Amino acid sequence: MNFGQVIIYAGAFIAFLIGSGFATGQEIMQYFVSYGYMGILGVFIVLVLFLYVGVSFVSAGYNNKFVKRNDVYKYYCGKYIGAFYDYFSVLFIYMSFIVMIGGAGATLHQQYGLPTYIGGIGMAILAGGTVVFGLNKIVDVIGKIGPVIAIMAILLGLAGIMMNPRGLATANEIIPKLNLLQASTNWLFAAGSYVGFCMLWLATFMSSIGAEAKNKKEAVWGTIFGAIGFSTAVIVVALGFMANIEDVAGSLVPSLILAGKIHPTLAIVFSLTVVAGIYTTAVPLLWTVVARISEEKTSTFKLITLVLAAIGTFVGLMIPFDRLVNIIYVINGYVGILLLALMLFKDLRSRKEIKES
Numbered sequence: 001m002n003f004g005q006v007i008i009y010a011g012a013f014i015a016f017l018i019g020s021g022f023a024t025g026q027e028i029m030q031y032f033v034s035y036g037y038m039g040i041l042g043v044f045i046v047l048v049l050f051l052y053v054g055v056s057f058v059s060a061g062y063n064n065k066f067v068k069r070n071d072v073y074k075y076y077c078g079k080y081i082g083a084f085y086d087y088f089s090v091l092f093i094y095m096s097f098i099v100m101i102g103g104a105g106a107t108l109h110q111q112y113g114l115p116t117y118i119g120g121i122g123m124a125i126l127a128g129g130t131v132v133f134g135l136n137k138i139v140d141v142i143g144k145i146g147p148v149i150a151i152m153a154i155l156l157g158l159a160g161i162m163m164n165p166r167g168l169a170t171a172n173e174i175i176p177k178l179n180l181l182q183a184s185t186n187w188l189f190a191a192g193s194y195v196g197f198c199m200l201w202l203a204t205f206m207s208s209i210g211a212e213a214k215n216k217k218e219a220v221w222g223t224i225f226g227a228i229g230f231s232t233a234v235i236v237v238a239l240g241f242m243a244n245i246e247d248v249a250g251s252l253v254p255s256l257i258l259a260g261k262i263h264p265t266l267a268i269v270f271s272l273t274v275v276a277g278i279y280t281t282a283v284p285l286l287w288t289v290v291a292r293i294s295e296e297k298t299s300t301f302k303l304i305t306l307v308l309a310a311i312g313t314f315v316g317l318m319i320p321f322d323r324l325v326n327i328i329y330v331i332n333g334y335v336g337i338l339l340l341a342l343m344l345f346k347d348l349r350s351r352k353e354i355k356e357s
Contacts, residue, residue, distance in 0.1 A: 001218050007147065009209065009222020013054060014230045015146025016205060017198055019096070019281030022234070023149070023274040024103050025241060025248070025255035026325050027183075031194045032238045033245070034180040035187035036172040040238060042191035047231035049195040049340070054223035056343055057203055061210025062219060070292060072207040076339070076346045085339060089200045092332045094289045094308065096201060100127070100282035101316030102324045104275060110253045111271040120317045123275070127282040128309035131290060132302050146226075149277045150233045153255075156270060157233075160240025160258045167243035175242070178249045181322060183330050196336025197329045203339075204292075205284050252321050286312075 021027030032039035060066075060075055073089065074082030104123035105116030161168065184190040206223065213219035240258060241248050247261055248254035255274060260267035289308060294301040316324070 001215060001221065005215070005218045006222045006225065008144065009213075009219055010224075010226035010229060011144060011146035012209065013146070013202075013206070013223055013226025014150050014233075015277075015280035016201060016284050017230050017281070018146065018149050018153070018233075018277040019100055019103070019285075021099065021103065021325050021329065022237075023153075023255065023277030024107060024253040024321070025237065025258070026103070026252065026322055027194075027329065028234060028238050029241060029248070029254055030181050030322075030326060031183045031190045032187075032234065033241045034175065034182045035190060036175045036242075038187040039190070040235060042187045042194075043231055043235045043238065045188070045191045046195055046234070047227060049192075050198070050227035050231065051224060053195065053199050053202065053340065053343065054206060054227050055220055056347060057206035058210035058213070058219045058223050059216070061207030062213055062216045063210075065211050066207060069204040069208050069288075072203050073339075077342045081342065085200075085203075088335065089203060090289055090292050092197070092200050092328075092335075093285050094312065095328045095332070096197075097127075097282055097285040097289065097308075098312045098316040099321075099324045099328055100278050100285065101313050102319065102321040104278050104282075105317055106252045106321040107256065107271055107274045107278070110251070111256055111267060117317050119275075120313050123278060123282055124309040124313040126279055127286050128305050130279075130283045131287045131305050145276055145280050147229065149273055149280065150229050152270065152273050153233045153277075154236045156255065156259055156262075156266075157236035157238070157240030159262050161236075161243045163262060164243045167245065168239065171242040171245050174245055178245065180249060181326055183326070183333070192337050192340075193330055193333030196333035196340065199336045199339055200332060201281075201285065201288075204288050 032042055035042065057072065060072060064075060066072055066075070070086040073085040076082065077085055101120045101123055105118070105120035108114045108119035109116045182190065184193055210216070210219050237255070241254060244258055244261060248257045251257045253274065256267050256271055259270040286305065286309060290301060290305045294304050
């Protein structure tokens with residue numbers, strides 16, 4: 001195995017998930033912090049499920065070399081349900097791209113006081129320009145940025161914990177009184193919903209990586225390290241927020257509040273990290289949608305990229321960022337849970353058939 005390639009695959013996995021929701025801290029607040037200590041337990045469930053779905057997607061892509069990227073849904077779900085997930089996932093992924101635009105606008109507005117349309121339009125231009133270069137370039141770019149963002153997020157969380165360690169002792173009592181926006185009625189459903197919407201992101205992207213990988217072990221181990229690295233970042237950042245919960249509660253970009261509390265200069269540096277995190281997710285999301293409609297490197301592909309980026313920018317700047325996360329991610333998360341069940345059934349049946357043969 002080429003360990004450098006393993007790191008690139010791990011970085012691509014991490015970078016795809018570190019979008020505006022994670023980088024801003026909004027999804028960590030809604031899916032984990034808002035449930036107190038039980039939310040931290042939810043992250044461990046997320047890790048186990050990420051290990052399974054990530055390896056399964058990569059392996060399915062490598063073993064089957066899907067002619068069409070969306071064939072991964074038919075592989076797991078059959079012809080008719082697979083067709084539903086094919087079309088539904090494209091819609092959801094595009095809606096997630098819209099969330100990225102909203103996150104970019106909210107970040108630059110909160111940190112620098114810039115109008116939200118500057119961050120939104122700027123992100124759309126960056127993402128659209130990168131998509132034009134194709135999948136291989138995307139994996140190379142975001143695969144190198146992803147680990148850096150994860151490390152910076154972990155350092156931010158650790159600094160938040162060390163700055164106010166006593167806050168962790170009282171967080172569980174304070175959180176229920178703050179009326180924080182929650183992803184579900186309880187922590188377990190929230191964890192399942194989180195994996196559910198991430199799966200709809202990962203399915204075609206990770207199966208495409210598996211299909212184009214020269215070495216299956218590299219892709220599989222990259223996915224494993226990616227899942228562990230991302231989940232570690234979620235836990236540490238969540239604990240950092242909990243230690244300073246009264247300061248970050250109610251903010252559209254809580255990570256910047258935490259960074260600013262440590263040092264004003266750090267807030268400026270981390271705002272750039274947030275934008276980079278949004279970029280690394282916005283690019284593959286937009287690519288996934290456009291690649292579903294048109295062949296890469298064609299004039300039609302480039303035109304569709306520009307049109308979808310423009311529409312996404314308009315919608316993403318019309319709705320408050322925290323509401324975008326709560327509405328789009330939560331609803332689609334439950335649809336993703338059904339996909340998880342179908343994946344388990346398919347994999348168990350395949351193993352039984354192999355054993356019998």
